Amino acid sequence: xxxxxxxxxxxxxxxxxxxxxxxxxxxxxxxxxxxxxxxxxxxxxxxxxxxxxxxxxxxxxxxxxxxxxxxxxxxxxxxxxxxxxxxxxxxxxxxxxxxxxxxxxxxxxxxxxxxxxxxxxxxxxxxxxxxxxxxxxxxxxxxxxxxxxxxxxxxxxxxxxxxxxxxxxxxxxxxxxxxxxxxxxxxxxxxxxxxxxxxxxxxxxxxxxxxxxxxxxxxxxxxxxxxxxxxxxxxxxxxxxxxxxxxxxxxxxxxxxxxxxxxxxxxxxxxxxxxxxxxxxxxxxxxxxxxxxxxxxxxxxxxxxxxxxxxxxxxxxxxxxxxxxxxxxxxxxxxxxxxxxxxxxxxxxxxxxxxxxxxxxxxxxxxxxxxxxxxxxxxxxxxxxxxxxxxxxxxxxxxxxxxxxxxxxxxxxxxxxxxxxxxxxxxxxxxxxxxxxxxxxxxxxxxxxxxxxxxxxxxxxxxxxxxxxxxxxxxxxxxxxxxxxxxxxxxxxxxxxxxxxxxxxxxxxxxxxxxxxxxxxxxxxxxxxxxxxxxxxxxxxxxxxxxxxxxxxxxxxxxxxxxxxxxxxxxxxxxxxxxxxxxxxxxxxxxxxxxxxxxxxxxxxxxxxx
Amino acid sequence: xxxxxxxxxxxxxxxxxxxxxxxxxxxxxxxxxxxxxxxxxxxxxxxxxxxxxxxxxxxxxxxxxxxxxxxxxxxxxxxxxxxxxxxxxxxxxxxxxxxxxxxxxxxxxxxxxxxxxxxxxxxxxxxxxxxxxxxxxxxxxxxxxxxxxxxxxxxxxxxxxxxxxxxxxxxxxxxxxxxxxxxxxxxxxxxxxxxxxxxxxxxxxxxxxxxxxxxxxxxxxxxxxxxxxxxxxxxxxxxxxxx
Ligand SMILES: Cc1cc2nc3c(=O)[nH]c(=O)nc-3n(C[C@H](O)[C@H](O)[C@H](O)COP(=O)(O)O)c2cc1C
Ligand code: SF4
Ligand code: SF4
Ligand code: FES
Numbered sequence: 001x002x003x004x005x006x007x008x009x010x011x012x013x014x015x016x017x018x019x020x021x022x023x024x025x026x027x028x029x030x031x032x033x034x035x036x037x038x039x040x041x042x043x044x045x046x047x048x049x050x051x052x053x054x055x056x057x058x059x060x061x062x063x064x065x066x067x068x069x070x071x072x073x074x075x076x077x078x079x080x081x082x083x084x085x086x087x088x089x090x091x092x093x094x095x096x097x098x099x100x101x102x103x104x105x106x107x108x109x110x111x112x113x114x115x116x117x118x119x120x121x122x123x124x125x126x127x128x129x130x131x132x133x134x135x136x137x138x139x140x141x142x143x144x145x146x147x148x149x150x151x152x153x154x155x156x157x158x159x160x161x162x163x164x165x166x167x168x169x170x171x172x173x174x175x176x177x178x179x180x181x182x183x184x185x186x187x188x189x190x191x192x193x194x195x196x197x198x199x200x201x202x203x204x205x206x207x208x209x210x211x212x213x214x215x216x217x218x219x220x221x222x223x224x225x226x227x228x229x230x231x232x233x234x235x236x237x238x239x240x241x242x243x244x245x246x247x248x249x250x251x252x253x254x255x256x257x258x259x260x261x262x263x264x265x266x267x268x269x270x271x272x273x274x275x276x277x278x279x280x281x282x283x284x285x286x287x288x289x290x291x292x293x294x295x296x297x298x299x300x301x302x303x304x305x306x307x308x309x310x311x312x313x314x315x316x317x318x319x320x321x322x323x324x325x326x327x328x329x330x331x332x333x334x335x336x337x338x339x340x341x342x343x344x345x346x347x348x349x350x351x352x353x354x355x356x357x358x359x360x361x362x363x364x365x366x367x368x369x370x371x372x373x374x375x376x377x378x379x380x381x382x383x384x385x386x387x388x389x390x391x392x393x394x395x396x397x398x399x400x401x402x403x404x405x406x407x408x409x410x411x412x413x414x415x416x417x418x419x420x421x422x423x424x425x426x427x428x429x430x431x432x433x434x435x436x437x438x439x440x441x442x443x444x445x446x447x448x449x450x451x452x453x454x455x456x457x458x459x460x461x462x463x464x465x466x467x468x469x470x471x472x473x474x475x476x477x478x479x480x481x482x483x484x485x486x487x488x489x490x491x492x493x494x495x496x497x498x499x500x501x502x503x504x505x506x507x508x509x510x511x512x513x514x515x516x517x518x519x520x521x522x523x524x525x526x527x528x529x530x531x532x533x534x535x536x537x538x539x540x541x542x543x544x545x546x547x548x549x550x551x552x553x554x555x556x557x558x559x560x561x562x563x564x565x566x567x568x569x570x571x572x573x574x575x576x577x578x579x580x581x582x583x584x585x586x587x588x589x590x591x592x593x594x595x596x597x598x599x600x601x602x603x604x605x606x607x608x609x610x
Numbered sequence: 611x612x613x614x615x616x617x618x619x620x621x622x623x624x625x626x627x628x629x630x631x632x633x634x635x636x637x638x639x640x641x642x643x644x645x646x647x648x649x650x651x652x653x654x655x656x657x658x659x660x661x662x663x664x665x666x667x668x669x670x671x672x673x674x675x676x677x678x679x680x681x682x683x684x685x686x687x688x689x690x691x692x693x694x695x696x697x698x699x700x701x702x703x704x705x706x707x708x709x710x711x712x713x714x715x716x717x718x719x720x721x722x723x724x725x726x727x728x729x730x731x732x733x734x735x736x737x738x739x740x741x742x743x744x745x746x747x748x749x750x751x752x753x754x755x756x757x758x759x760x761x762x763x764x765x766x767x768x769x770x771x772x773x774x775x776x777x778x779x780x781x782x783x784x785x786x787x788x789x790x791x792x793x794x795x796x797x798x799x800x801x802x803x804x805x806x807x808x809x810x811x812x813x814x815x816x817x818x819x820x821x822x823x824x825x826x827x828x829x830x831x832x833x834x835x836x837x838x839x840x841x842x843x844x845x846x847x848x849x850x851x852x853x
Contacts, residue, residue, distance in 0.1 A: 362670075
């Protein structure tokens with residue numbers, strides 16, 4: 001490390017005001033600059049910020065996009081989402097590695113390039129997709145890979161790479177209630193001002209809007225609980241003027257569920273509306289600070305988003321004295337994630353906002369009353385805020401006239417997989433799966449994964465089911481698989497995803513997801529027995545019932561829902577014996593054979609089950 | 611002076627404001643199996659061994675607040691099986707060689723295995739490669755046996771004011787790290803007299819030169835069941851020494 005390096009590091013820390021809550025943001029910039037988080041940097045940061053080294057190391061090792069070992073000057077990631085697999089991403093990855101002469105998870109000796117697979121890049125409608133130094137690469141093919149290899153080998157800086165490599169499309173295929181009625185910047189806030197805050201809140205309540213992030217909690221209630229605050233602060237102001245407790249508004253733009261990319265489009269093309277919804281929320285609950293928690297994979301959106309924020313500040317829609325009201329101050333800061341699906345879980349997200357590892361908190365208390373820095377905090381999905389802004393402008397009845405009894409309004413879907421027109425579709429709640437399949441041009445579908453890996457696999461027999469909280473709830477992921485696809489391979493991909501993304505805090509999820517993944521591997525590799533199916537079901541139920549947070553509670557869904565619907569597919573992979581050991585005795589001797597230089601018949605062992 | 615009560619396995623149990631299901635149960639002399647919980651430190655809720663059914667839903671007794679109208683199930687065949695499976699998971703995830711471990715007989719993981727009638731590991735072992743740190747003159751850190759209960763983390767922070775330990779990594783790659791420039795225990799400010807050196811429920815952190823002071827056969831859980839020993843330790847009023 002040189003004096004220049006140290007100075008660069010100290011500048012990064014200083015730019016973040018030495019605040020421990022900025023630790024993840026600081027480490028992201030350190031990673032960017034040094035291609036890793038060097039040991040000396042941990043020491044320095046610990047010293048100047050007074051944060052224990054262990055916390056810094058803990059954070060650096062938790063997030064996939066940070067590393068303690070140097071990555072290449074060009075760091076390439078390829079998405080491992082199932083939709084990318086269907087489009088041949090693994091073969092493409094192997095080709096890329098061969099051409100670049102690197103192994104996955106390794107950095108080439110000259111330090112120029114490194115390669116790895118990553119969970120999901122949010123480009124499932126335009127895969128195979130990946131990232132190079134955090135910038136999106138869409139619709140990759142061999143020709144593009146050749147081009148990338150050439151650029152890497154000739155050391156062309158990323159800023160000079162041809163723009164067409166980075167092109168990402170919105171792919172909006174069908175609009176509805178929300179997308180047909182965009183909110184002009186400021187108009188929802190003005191309407192609400194005219195109507196009065198109480199009346200606007202009543203409109204939100206009347207709209208019946210429920211969270212768009214998956215769980216579907218009533219948005220109005222969430223805002224109300226935040227406004228009322230925790231019991232021990234019962235002196236909580238009913239009148240904003242006397243407000244003493246800080247409150248926070250957080251937009252959850254983590255969008256980590258594989259197959260979900262509708263928030264990407266909203267942030268790209270409707271950021272004003274999303275921020276307007278956050279500002280409306282801040283007005284109602286009495287918050288002065290907001291955060292947009294943006295997943296690391298969406299780094300490319302950041303400049304656009306910063307520009308929109310700046311525009312809003314200039315227009316008096318953010319900052320001090322919004323709309324000329326001296327009592328209304330609110331601003332929004334962007335916080336970047338760094339490759340961790342668990343950070344979409346709201347309490348893990350808050351931990352991450354505070355600069356820590358993304359480990360979900362114990363509940364109760366809930367974030368609405370004890371969130372960011374222990375203060376009342378609203379966490380809502382991107383689409384929820386966009387819808388809230390529209391309701392603020394057009395009123396609750398306008399919204400509630402659409403959808404079903406328990407699911408008002410419309411829903412944005414991200415459709416990918418085996419269909420002619422992947423992309424974003426907006427429907428009123430209550431739409432049937434069959435109608436959606438028709439619209440996007442799905443031929444001969446075998447089944448749909450609704451709600452991403454944590455959702456359910458719906459088979460062709462169930463295509464008359466409806467999207468609504470009454471039937472199939474969804475955060476927006478809609479992955480289609482045709483008859484040629486292997487269900488077990490799909491379940492295996494999803495299960496590996498959860499095992500990779502488990503935060504590791506609690507035993508059932510940390511160990512259970514690995515056991516599920518290993519058992520599926522055993523079955524897929526042809527070593528499974530009927531005993532393993534029984535085990536799989538028991539294990540799945542335990543992981544579901546005993547895990548600490550939503551990740552573990554849903555991690556077994558792919559296994560359980562496919563086992564239930566397609567038992568014959570699992571059975572056809574099994575050996576006829578009832579039991580086979582989970583390890584490969586002969587395989588275990590491979591090291592000994594290599595060391596002894598012996599590979600004759602007697603150096604091998606037969607292994608038979610019962 | 612509280613008249614609030616909950617029901618645990620049909621027994622009426624009084625609770626006070628701020629009680630968790632675990633603390634109310636302990637005061638009433640009811641044992642709920644646990645590993646990451648120790649009443650002296652902030653509840654953690656990670657091992658999930660204390661899972662009970664509260665009004666039909668699984669909850670961790672050590673973190674879940676006691677409240678009116680709670681019907682808690684603790685000692686049921688279903689919960690015993692769940693806890694046994696979780697214990698098996700902890701065994702296969704690390705490297706536990708009970709017969710050669712100095713902690714045998716004093717180890718809560720082992721004792722909970724006996725308590726739950728766990729007869730085998732059931733799952734294939736992970737055989738992870740974990741580092742032993744014997745650098746400290748007085749303390750041994752054998753990560754093979756760590757179950758990520760974070761008791762040492764909490765004890766170091768809350769009782770010793772030192773922050774010697776933390777968990778780093780993610781998922782199955784989690785590992786215990788030590789706060790020193792070299793990452794070694796000898797360069798940290800951990801002392802054998804620290805709470806953190808004494809709190810580990812398994813044999814991951816051991817104070818050196820005290821091995822076999824009590825011979826096997828005369829150790830804590832050789833003489834008392836885990837339930838008796840835990841209750842005797844934890845029913846005592848706050849501030850009492852643990853051991
Ligand atoms: C593992 C996990 C990942 C999640 N990821 C997201 C996400 O990426 N975006 C999101 O809005 N909600 C996500 N959620 C749900 C959030 O915890 C939370 O319910 C949501 O942000 C609330 O917003 P809403 O009420 O507007 O839906 C996730 C939940 C879990 C358990
Ligand atoms: S369920 Fe999984 S992700 Fe959630 S806290 Fe437990 S280990 Fe972490
Ligand atoms: S070393 Fe012991 S006390 Fe610390 S986390 Fe591991 S098992 Fe728990
Ligand atoms: S003792 Fe309650 S979760 Fe560990």
